[in-house]
Amino acid sequence: MSAVRTRLVRATPSAVREAAALLRAGALVAFPTETVYGLGARAFDAAAARRVYRAKGRPCDNPLIVHLADPSDLPQVARRITPLARRLAAAFWPGPLTLVLEKTARVPAAVTGGRRTVAVRCPAHPAARALIRALGEPVAAPSANRSGRPSPTTAAHVRRDLGGRVPLILDGGPCRRGLESAIVDARGIRPVLLRPGTLTPETIARAAGVPVAAPGRGAPPAPGTRHRHYAPSCRVVLAPPAEVRRGALPGARTRGAGLVHRSRWPGRRPAFARRVAGGPAAYARALFAALREAEGAGVRVLFVETVPDRGVGRAVMDRLRRAAAR
Ligand code: AMP
Numbered sequence: 001m002s003a004v005r006t007r008l009v010r011a012t013p014s015a016v017r018e019a020a021a022l023l024r025a026g027a028l029v030a031f032p033t034e035t036v037y038g039l040g041a042r043a044f045d046a047a048a049a050r051r052v053y054r055a056k057g058r059p060c061d062n063p064l065i066v067h068l069a070d071p072s073d074l075p076q077v078a079r080r081i082t083p084l085a086r087r088l089a090a091a092f093w094p095g096p097l098t099l100v101l102e103k104t105a106r107v108p109a110a111v112t113g114g115r116r117t118v119a120v121r122c123p124a125h126p127a128a129r130a131l132i133r134a135l136g137e138p139v140a141a142p143s144a145n146r147s148g149r150p151s152p153t154t155a156a157h158v159r160r161d162l163g164g165r166v167p168l169i170l171d172g173g174p175c176r177r178g179l180e181s182a183i184v185d186a187r188g189i190r191p192v193l194l195r196p197g198t199l200t201p202e203t204i205a206r207a208a209g210v211p212v213a214a215p216g217r218g219a220p221p222a223p224g225t226r227h228r229h230y231a232p233s234c235r236v237v238l239a240p241p242a243e244v245r246r247g248a249l250p251g252a253r254t255r256g257a258g259l260v261h262r263s264r265w266p267g268r269r270p271a272f273a274r275r276v277a278g279g280p281a282a283y284a285r286a287l288f289a290a291l292r293e294a295e296g297a298g299v300r301v302l303f304v305e306t307v308p309d310r311g312v313g314r315a316v317m318d319r320l321r322r323a324a325a326r
């Protein structure tokens with residue numbers, strides 16, 4: 001693909017108008033959301049959607065998420081909108097929840113990876129909503145990283161991955177959530193959690209009025225969640241809190257080692273160390289940026305402290321396990 005000049009601009013009203021004009025013309029625009037930065041294209045334009053896959057180096061069977069300016073736009077992209085979907089949208093939109101529903105004919109197969117279903121959400125970031133509203137139609141967007149890399153949580157991360165491949169990056173500051181949306185299949189009676197997010201299964205179940213189900217045995221997981229993913233160029237090694245507190249990580253004191261942690265690390269820290277204060281939500285917010293910083297610092301083996309696999313921690317551990325998969 002031929003290189004384009006990439007501009008990174010603050011998401012002012014005039015920049016948003018310019019971004020909408022680019023989208024209308026079939027070009028790509030990276031934009032902030034509350035979860036991670038997205039790489040957007042007109043959702044009703046198959047050729048524009050194909051540009052997204054090309055820019056990311058993404059396999060074409062890994063579908064995009066359609067973003068709406070307003071929950072009331074849902075019927076444009078989804079049919080057979082279930083009572084469950086209505087309840088979840090009412091409870092969490094705009095917000096970090098993606099619903100999987102049957103798609104309408106207007107959504108091209110290029111957006112859904114050839115599926116009859118569409119993943120859709122209404123993002124909470126004001127710049128994202130302003131952009132989609134200015135375009136006047138839904139925007140299809142995966143995370144704005146090169147395929148397989150950690151999702152970008154700042155505009156600078158996007159430039160690093162997609163500079164020369166996207167004409168415009170709207171800068172809306174660091175993402176408040178820091179991990180991708182929770183994805184729920186809402187076609188049935190019970191919500192089926194396809195990908196955990198910072199919105200916890202407990203919170204989703206409360207709004208749904210029924211417990212959250214895991215994908216049926218033998219059912220395929222959400223596409224794109226199978227493989228090594230979310231990974232920086234360094235090796236990621238998971239470090240349980242007890243071992244961090246004891247300073248008992250073999251290799252952590254050798255050159256090229258790095259550490260991302262919450263617990264106190266006794267003694268001399270590795271040359272690269274990021275301690276994240278606060279609970280699992282703060283860890284979620286800081287995680288992808290820390291992975292990218294470690295990579296930038298030349299770390300070869302990065303030890304990352306784990307968190308309990310529940311609540312927000314479930315999404316953190318989902319991403320961490322994939323980042324560490326080899
Ligand atoms: P990303 O925003 O980069 O995390 O990519 C969007 C993700 O949404 C994909 O990797 C899939 O996991 C998920 N997704 C998109 N469309 C569907 C769908 N029709 N069914 C299930 N999952 C989907």
Ligand code: MG
Binds near residue numbers: 142
């Ligand atoms: Mg992604």
